[in-house]
Amino acid sequence: MAQTLDRNETGTESDQSSAAPNRAEARMWYYMRISGLILVFLALIHFAITHIVNDVVETDFAFVQTRWSNPLWRFFDWTLLALALSHGVIGVRTIAEDYIRKPRLRVAVKALLFTVVAGIFLLGTITIVTFSA
Amino acid sequence: MLSRGTVYKGKTGMWAFTAHRVTGFLVLMFLLLHVVDVTLAGISEHLYDTVHAVYGNVLLRLFEVGLLGALVFHALNGLRIIAVDFFDAAVRRQKQLAWAVVAVTAVVTVLGGIVIMLPFFTHKPVF
């Protein structure tokens, strides 16, 4: 992690002084784009069904029950959860790298961010898997 | 520029970059809240329905419209970023693409916003 931080201090994407962090940064760069492309479909379909085609007051417990009686919807929802959380957490990590200049504060904020998002991922996964329709 | 601002080739300006950051952050914050409220469905039907009913009030409906706008902007602008990263033709049409993103976001948000807000006044779903 400390090496990743160095990259930010030393320079731009093309900086070759430390290859390993750059490779990690490059992978994240691609991950943001690939997950983004998939999220266009998953997130917008999800929003259209649960906020536009159905009104908010209609997406009650009975709605969740009907929807999750089909394992394919559980799979859809879990994929959306995993992609949106991972894309979002990597994105906010970048924001933290850019704006938080104090190294120790930056590490603390990122640790908090990863912990909260991991907890929410666990919670969502348990809910999707264990819900009895 | 030393930060990752470097990935944004072209000179469409800071506003699209900033708006992309803000919307991405806000959508993630909503997602964290949303997972918690759906988790209630796994705990108790009554609890979920009670909490979920709150989303029907006018303030949270406006919030929902805001979420739609943020998500649509971020999705379309994300596609623009990807296009600019990989295609020269998109670099040349930077400005037009950025304005197309804003225009389509506005249209979708207004139309979607009407569908989201109307049931509050008519007390029945649009579809």
Ligand code: HEM
């Ligand atoms: C709907 C389709 C989406 C597309 C096409 C998309 C695309 C992108 C792209 C291309 C980037 C730039 C990454 C980079 O510069 O390296 C990005 C950043 C980001 N995205 Fe998304 N995204 C989408 C959905 C989401 C969702 C659902 C969330 C929240 C959970 C989110 C949160 C973020 C955040 C926080 C950033 C970081 C902004 C920054 O670094 O300036 N995105 N997105």
